[in-house]
Amino acid sequence: MEGESIVQVKDLLKEKIRQEGRVVSDDVLKVDAFLNHQIDPILMLKIGEEFTSRFSGCEITKVLTVEASGIAVALMTGLCLKVPVVFAKKKQPSTMGEEIYCGKVRSFTREEVVQIVVDGNYLGPDDKVLIIDDFLASGEAAKGLLKIVEQAGASLVGIGTVIEKVFQSGGNSLRKQGIRVESLIKIGSLANGEVEFLN
Amino acid sequence: MEGESIVQVKDLLKEKIRQEGRVVSDDVLKVDAFLNHQIDPILMLKIGEEFTSRFSGCEITKVLTVEASGIAVALMTGLCLKVPVVFAKKKQPSTMGEEIYCGKVRSFTREEVVQIVVDGNYLGPDDKVLIIDDFLASGEAAKGLLKIVEQAGASLVGIGTVIEKVFQSGGNSLRKQGIRVESLIKIGSLANGEVEFLN
Numbered sequence: 001m002e003g004e005s006i007v008q009v010k011d012l013l014k015e016k017i018r019q020e021g022r023v024v025s026d027d028v029l030k031v032d033a034f035l036n037h038q039i040d041p042i043l044m045l046k047i048g049e050e051f052t053s054r055f056s057g058c059e060i061t062k063v064l065t066v067e068a069s070g071i072a073v074a075l076m077t078g079l080c081l082k083v084p085v086v087f088a089k090k091k092q093p094s095t096m097g098e099e100i101y102c103g104k105v106r107s108f109t110r111e112e113v114v115q116i117v118v119d120g121n122y123l124g125p126d127d128k129v130l131i132i133d134d135f136l137a138s139g140e141a142a143k144g145l146l147k148i149v150e151q152a153g154a155s156l157v158g159i160g161t162v163i164e165k166v167f168q169s170g171g172n173s174l175r176k177q178g179i180r181v182e183s184l185i186k187i188g189s190l191a192n193g194e195v196e197f198l199n
Numbered sequence: 200m201e202g203e204s205i206v207q208v209k210d211l212l213k214e215k216i217r218q219e220g221r222v223v224s225d226d227v228l229k230v231d232a233f234l235n236h237q238i239d240p241i242l243m244l245k246i247g248e249e250f251t252s253r254f255s256g257c258e259i260t261k262v263l264t265v266e267a268s269g270i271a272v273a274l275m276t277g278l279c280l281k282v283p284v285v286f287a288k289k290k291q292p293s294t295m296g297e298e299i300y301c302g303k304v305r306s307f308t309r310e311e312v313v314q315i316v317v318d319g320n321y322l323g324p325d326d327k328v329l330i331i332d333d334f335l336a337s338g339e340a341a342k343g344l345l346k347i348v349e350q351a352g353a354s355l356v357g358i359g360t361v362i363e364k365v366f367q368s369g370g371n372s373l374r375k376q377g378i379r380v381e382s383l384i385k386i387g388s389l390a391n392g393e394v395e396f397l398n
Contacts, residue, residue, distance in 0.1 A: 032295075032318065032321075033320070033321070034283075037285065037286065037288065037295075037317075037318055037321065038283050038284070038285045038318075038320075038321040039270075039274060039277070039283065039284045039285070039286070040283055041274050041275075041277040041278035041281075041282075041283070041284055042278065042281065044274065044278075045278060067266065067267035068266035068267040068270060068286065068288070071238075071267060071270045071271060071274075072270060072274050072284075075238060075240050075243065075270075075271050075274055075275075076240075076274075078238070078240040079240035079241065079243075079244060082240075082241065083240075084233075084237050084238065084239055084240070085237070085238045085240055085271075086236065086237045086238070087236065087238070087267065089236065089267070096231075096236075118236075119231065119236055119237075121232070121237075122231075122232070122236065122237040
């Protein structure tokens with residue numbers, strides 16, 4: 001049954017990417033029809049179930065992501081795992097507490113560096129954290145979130161991402177550090193306007 | 200059964216606000232322990248069910264919100280209604296399509312005006328839109344989203360919000376325009392560090 005469910009979500013995602021995704025450049029796959037601008041909630045729930053199944057038995061206590069496009073996937077994963085979801089903010093609100101954790105994230109599509117922050121009240125040494133995001137490319141967002149987990153003194157269970165652009169090497173660099181990275185879709189190349197699936 | 204569910208969600212929210220909310224000033228109630236920084240996914244699902252029940256029979260085709268704190272509530276509402284969720288972005292990504300809809304939102308807590316945008320592909324004249332957000336205060340975010348619905352030529356079904364700060368009068372100003380506004384929690388005042396519930 002588990003194997004069946006894995007095939008289904010991956011196949012659903014591939015179908016969606018083929019039908020509604022758009023290769024914008026050799027580096028950018030636009031999937032804002034269902035993943036990060038318009039969102040398909042039922043597909044998000046299936047993705048959440050899939051991450052829950054892959055990380056079963058890991059005793060996760062918190063799901064961590066970064067606003068805004070990670071929230072939907074993280075929320076459904078938190079729902080299935082029955083644990084709270086924390087999203088790092090890109091701006092420190094005036095109402096945030098005194099102790100904060102922060103990391104830096106370089107955005108290649110927007111060509112800027114942003115600071116991401118988490119209120120110290122919502123992550124601590126007792127937490128076992130699953131990091132969730134929509135994309136894994138160069139791994140910049142993941143690195144920023146890892147920094148936050150580290151500052152909180154929490155344990156990292158792993159990273160779950162919907163689409164890994166393997167050719168941008170962030171995933172493999174994280175795996176080399178001994179971090180468990182689970183990607184539902186692995187893309188080898190976007191050259192010539194074509195999506196090359198690796199799994 | 201419906202009445203029972205309404206009482207339950209409202210009571211759960213009040214309990215959460217009493218236990219985990221913090222009155223930061225006469226204008227600001229901090230609920231980032233469960234609603235907009237750390238998120239309780241199971242509570243969000245119950246809120247989504249509640250909005251679905253309140254707007255049942257309205258033939259909603261899209262749920263519209265604005266990043267980042269509206270996404271969780273909107274996503275669960277979209278899940279229960281079985282319709283896509285669109286979140287307006289606060290920055291126009293370089294990969295957005297050519298036709299876009301935009302509105303302006305003034306943030307009082309951050310003292311700035313931001314432009315919010317939706318890709319023209321994800322909202323159109325055939326859509327019946329439910330706007331969802333975490334807070335309704337002065338109604339600035341709602342006004343920006345209404346502008347977007349109008350530009351798209353879509354129909355507005357109504358606005359659903361988790362917490363309405365009635366004393367900031369945005370909700371009543373929208374109701375005076377004939378817009379249906381459903382708030383799960385109505386707060387009359389935050390004076391002297393106390394939350395005064397009106398419902």
